[in-house]
Amino acid sequence: MKSQQTKSTVLLHHHLKALRLPTMLRECEKIASVCSHDNIDHLGFLLKLCELELIDREKRSTERRLKAAQFPQHKTLDDFDFSAQPSLNRVLISELLRGEYIDRREVIILIGNPGTGKTHIATALGLAACHQGRRVRFYRVTELVTQLMEAREERQLLKLKKQLGKWDVLILDELGYVPTSKVGAELLFDVISTAYERQSVIVTTNLPFEQWTEVLGSERLTGAVLDRLTHRCHILEATGPSYRLQDAQRRREQPAKPKPPE
Ligand code: ADP
Ligand code: MG
Numbered sequence: 001m002k003s004q005q006t007k008s009t010v011l012l013h014h015h016l017k018a019l020r021l022p023t024m025l026r027e028c029e030k031i032a033s034v035c036s037h038d039n040i041d042h043l044g045f046l047l048k049l050c051e052l053e054l055i056d057r058e059k060r061s062t063e064r065r066l067k068a069a070q071f072p073q074h075k076t077l078d079d080f081d082f083s084a085q086p087s088l089n090r091v092l093i094s095e096l097l098r099g100e101y102i103d104r105r106e107v108i109i110l111i112g113n114p115g116t117g118k119t120h121i122a123t124a125l126g127l128a129a130c131h132q133g134r135r136v137r138f139y140r141v142t143e144l145v146t147q148l149m150e151a152r153e154e155r156q157l158l159k160l161k162k163q164l165g166k167w168d169v170l171i172l173d174e175l176g177y178v179p180t181s182k183v184g185a186e187l188l189f190d191v192i193s194t195a196y197e198r199q200s201v202i203v204t205t206n207l208p209f210e211q212w213t214e215v216l217g218s219e220r221l222t223g224a225v226l227d228r229l230t231h232r233c234h235i236l237e238a239t240g241p242s243y244r245l246q247d248a249q250r251r252r253e254q255p256a257k258p259k260p261p262e
Contacts, residue, residue, distance in 0.1 A: 023056040024049045062131055069136040072173075075123040084246060085117055087239040096125055096234060099132045102168050102200045107233040110204040115242025118204035122171050125202060134168040141175045141188065148187040157187075164191055169200045176207035176215045185216045189225055196228040203229060 009029075016025040028049060035045040077097065082090050096108060108125065110118040126136045151160040164170065170191075180188060195201050207215065209230075213222040 023053040065130040108202045112238030115244040116238035136169040137167040138171040145184040171202045175205040
């Protein structure tokens with residue numbers, strides 16, 4: 001009996017592995033003994049195992065999506081102090097966090113001076129989307145433009161564009177810090193045009209719309225980009241001071257308490 005049991009256990013482990021059910025593989029013996037102790041029948045046992053596998057599978061795929069998104073930092077709205085940036089529409093941001101804008105392929109533009117939390121909010125929205133099962137990719141615009149130019153030189157542009165098309169949400173962070181070259185601006189425009197009405201795009205920028213021509217180089221291109229981005233778009237404007245500066249100031253005003261004597 002004992003050797004029979006061992007044989008079937010070995011086979012079961014093999015089959016669960018072949019079927020790619022790692023949680024069932026890990027938990028089957030433990031759950032079997034719990035179920036026999038609690039008088040749970042075979043179907044109940046199988047149900048418990050399936051539930052565990054499903055929960056773990058969801059967790060693993062969320063982790064994969066979070067990794068693929070390549071967020072620069074882990075930031076959520078729980079860490080965001082709205083009182084420091086009262087111009088931001090908190091109600092709208094909470095609504096956007098639910099992710100329905102992604103189904104509607106809408107655009108979000110975050111405008112404000114450096115340090116006003118634009119990247120923080122874009123990341124928080126992206127993180128929430130990953131947890132909702134969406135495929136998200138965070139790019140700094142300069143990084144994306146470099147990749148596009150390299151791909152073009154290596155005749156891999158089509159491949160890269162195909163990859164870019166698979167994301168539900170494309171985050172383009174810091175449009176406007178570095179003026180892009182003419183080719184770079186055109187490649188970027190191409191990505192935005194392709195994304196238009198197919199994907200959601202979140203753009204952060206420190207430039208008011210009037211100055212976008214300086215980055216994109218030509219008025220024609222800027223007009224075309226703005227036309228696409230601002231159609232079906234949510235604009236969030238942070239007009240307050242830099243959080244970094246405020247934070248540094250607070251620290252200076254409230255020096256760290258001296259340590260009590262030991
Ligand atoms: P921006 O992209 O607008 O330049 P960031 O989002 O990079 O600004 O913000 C700079 C730093 O300050 C980040 O560490 C961010 O988490 C933090 N920060 C900015 N605004 C807030 C805020 N209102 N509450 C909490 N942290 C903030
Ligand atoms: Mg930023």
